[in-house]
Amino acid sequence: MRTRNHLQLITAIASSVIALSACGRKESVPKPQIPEIGFVTVNPQAVRVSTELPGRTSAYLVAQVRARADGIVLSRDFVEGGEVRAGQRLYKIDPAPYVAKVDAAKAALAKAEASLITASALAKRDKVLVAASAISEQDYENAVSAERVAAADVAARKAEVETAQINLGYTNVIAPVTGRTGVSQVTPGAYVQANQATLMDTIQEIDRVYVDVAQASLDGLKLRRAIQEGRLKTYGPNAAKVTLILEDGREYPQKGTLQFSDVTVDQSTGSVRLRAVFPNPDRVLLPGMFVQARVETGIDEHAFLVPQVGVTHDQKGHVNALVVGPDNKVVIRSLVTAGTYGADWLVDSGLQPGDRVIVQGTGKVRPGMMVKAVPATNAAAVIRSSTELAVRRSPSPGTPASQSAASGV
The missing domain is CATH 1.10.287.470 (Helix hairpin bin)
Structure with missing residues (x-):
């Protein structure tokens, strides 16, 4: 009997020790802390919208010099690759x-x-x-x-x-335009024929050059719709300015003007050709060069600029951003973007004036969480406060680079 009481006493003591230990562990578990995030406040602002497109340069004027008389070439009166004036004699035929x-x-x-x-x-x-x-x-x-x-x-x-x-006058082969000659296709002593229109040389005027780019018809349609709905204010006819980025990455100092947009869609590429003209006083641009043309399409007076660090894409390609709600809870917003500029996205829809977009600490929060919201550090570097910025519109998803969108105005 005494042994049984002894065992019950030991069991009670052990149970008390376990209970006290459990209480100690429960009191030592720290309470979950509210994560701190950095945000920027976005508001609509006037933004210059532009489109960057690949293109090729071509001469403003191209004239093929061909024989209009039969005979032997007696002389060549110009230097290959040199400048010639309209009316200057190039060749003498017998x-x-x-x-x-x-x-x-x-x-x-x-x-x-x-x-x-x-x-x-x-x-x-x-x-x-x-x-x-x-x-x-x-x-x-x-x-x-x-x-x-x-x-x-x-x-x-x-x-x-x-x-x-x-x-008889055709025996003096004259330059039809002012420009630079190419490689002579005939030499003195060669026989040329008028009925075969023998090519003798080619003259190109490059004081001005054309830049031809391709506009995706779908993006052009979206752009025209934005203009019709009043979301985009254009510069007016023939007022759209074009900037060139050369093959070495430098910006060409002369500004160009958009001349026209073709009215026919290329059935093989689904694109429309745009043409701009650039002054070329220093002959930096040569026909056939590959360039990037940045076409200013207009001004979006109610645009949102959001730092790219605050915008994510899910597996389905949807664009999202995390926003701090009025109750300091994280809310996810689905966005529609139109392009990028530097470290910013141009957002067409999905945000409201005064929204607080999370740009710091996005990896440690999820929708519905309570957060401690503070203005992002170095906010000036995260979002621009300028009232008028240039923005490049992105091509539609799946559109090849050669068919990127450009201005249709």
Whole structure:
């Protein structure tokens, strides 16, 4: 009996020790702390919207110099790759056969003029005779007809002389435009033919150059819809400015102007061609260069700029941002973005004025959590406070780079 009481006492003591230990552990568990995050407050602002597109340069004027006379090239009167002026002689073709044709045409003209003099004199004489009834009316009409035939023959011979002189002039091959020549395709001694239009050289004017880029028809449609709905304010006809980024990454100092947008969609690429013109006084731009063209499409007066660090994409490609709600709980927002500029996203929809977007500590919070919200450190570097910024619109998902969106205005 005594042993049983002893065992019960030991069991009670052990239970008390376990209970006290459990209480001690429960009191040592720390309470969960509210995470601290950094946010930026976003508000609508006026933003210059632009589109960056790949393109190629081409000469403002291209003139192929081709032979318009048959013969042997006697001389080349320019330096290959040099500047030539419109009207300057480039080549001399042997003129001897054409000089002979001019002389023959002039002789035929002289003969026709002599025949006209004789026919005119006979017609004048027969006019007097028919008035005196010395010859018949038929004879007089024949004389008048012969005079007219002789006059027409003179006109035809004059045309032959003019044609012969024109062909003689073609032996002097002149520059049709002012520009820079390429590699000469013929040398002195070569035989050229007019009926085959032998290519002799090519002249290109590069004081101004064209830049051709491709606009995805879908993005152009979205842009026009934004203009119609008043979300985007355009600069007006032919006022859109274009900036070039050269192959070495530098910005071309001269600004260009958007000239036109084609009205036909290329069925193979689904794009529309845009063309801009740039001054090229220092000949930096050469035909065929690959460039990036940044086209200013207009001003979005109610745009939101959100730092890229505060925007995420899920596995389905949806764009989201975490926002601190009025009760300091995290709320997820689905966004529609239109492009990027530096470290910012341009957001078309999904945010409200005054929203606090989380840009620091996003990895340690999730929707529904209570957070301690403080302004982001170095906020000036996180979001721009300028009232007018340039933003590049992104192409539609799946659109090739060569078919990126550009201005349709």
